[in-house]
Amino acid sequence: MYRSQVQCDTCSNNLCLIKKSLISDEDKRLSQQKVNLNCKKGQQFIMEGTPVSGLFFIYKGKAKVLKTGIYGKEQILRLVKNGETIGHRGFGTKKKYGISSVALEDSILCNFSNETLELMMKKIPKLTYELMLFYADELNRSETKVKTLAQMTVREKVIDALLFIHRKFGTNHKGCINIQLSRQEIADYSGTTVEQVIRTISSLKSEGLLTCVGKTISINNQGQLKNEISEHNFYLDQ
């Protein structure tokens, strides 16, 4: 995990909450107090239970956000990519991270310390507002996930997970989803076991709904897959 400096000014992640909120030159000067981290695939940069050290943003790369449960069983809560935010609430009462985060590929992170962030929020109301919208949005997603886990069958959960990563990470020119997850990771996201994920994917393959070679998956019939879980998604698009 070595360091290098990326400038918000020249950053291409226009959806980044910080970038979006920097208006005055003073704002931009403040933003330079951030620290950049290079993080290799598989590396854990947030550990549940350790003291909060500010907010992270993905400058480039992908990561998973998870909670570790009983007997080390992981529950993946979110998947994040360029421009997105990690590190729930590094200020206020909570002093410890409630989640862990691990890089899914070699990534570059931006880290704003608690102090810098508080300073920035005081000076930049728009940033506080953007953060609020971010958390509200995440809350919506999380609550949808609660329902999903409680009510869907395994097949539906796996389909939901595959459609989600398809939507979130997009596809390359061959139609393959732009992220490589292990079967275990898909299981950890879906809230089931590796074997069930494999069985479901096998079925979907033999039904012609998707194609996959190793970890590379492409969805053939998005419509029908969506249809299978449509009863669960009346009002939300995740």
Next chain:
Amino acid sequence: MYRSQVQCDTCSNNLCLIKKSLISDEDKRLSQQKVNLNCKKGQQFIMEGTPVSGLFFIYKGKAKVLKTGIYGKEQILRLVKNGETIGHRGFGTKKKYGISSVALEDSILCNFSNETLELMMKKIPKLTYELMLFYADELNRSETKVKTLAQMTVREKVIDALLFIHRKFGTNHKGCINIQLSRQEIADYSGTTVEQVIRTISSLKSEGLLTCVGKTISINNQGQLKNEISEHNFYLDQ
């Protein structure tokens, strides 16, 4: 659902985000644009999928926040009491409620319209900040619930639910939990079925860990119950 006017000035809910954020006289004047609603037990005051009409606060009473799933199966996401907030993100991009909310007893609500709220947030940075903290906190809770639902057994989920309502709503002088939930509602919160809730409660009764008469429950051995689910709750207290 008839109307009457409660003043923030004289309100006793000191934890209310609005109340906490009102500093200047102008702030207080703004807060008078809210509307009060009287709501009977069982009445639904937010319906999933309908246009957002601002943020609600419980002035007095209790309510459940839920999502309706396939075949009408409910998933209760939160339980709220005096001073607490309902109505996720009535501003920004989302135009429809992603949740429903129903009064659990006769309640008085405060409702701030989208316009009033936006005006207030612009004028009162502390309010935006408080809202952000609120959503961040809720996100933590929700993500813990995701793990809970995905990893706990039915018995553990029911215990978790009972300990939660015990903690949240407290007990009266006889040690009985200050809220009356149907078995169905406990099931909807725990993410299981009525029968399982009943079976679990029966077991816990015969093990002497709790006592109950009808919907009135009191917990006898909180320590042992906590102990049963301790492996799942290393870092969070909900």
Next chain:
DNA sequence: CGCCTATTTGAACCGGGTCAAGCATTGTGG
């Protein structure tokens, strides 16, 4: 009192988690 709903208990069934074994793929060191 009688209807309706909520609660409780028993029994049957089944989805999905667990275990085990074989195969494929990747990686590492000689």
Next chain:
DNA sequence: CCACAATGCTTGACCCGGTTCAAATAGGCG
């Protein structure tokens, strides 16, 4: 560059927890 270990993927078989169905009982309310 190959051999072999380690890890990940896949499939089949089994079994258990939990949902579903049914029926009986208790409780609430006009």
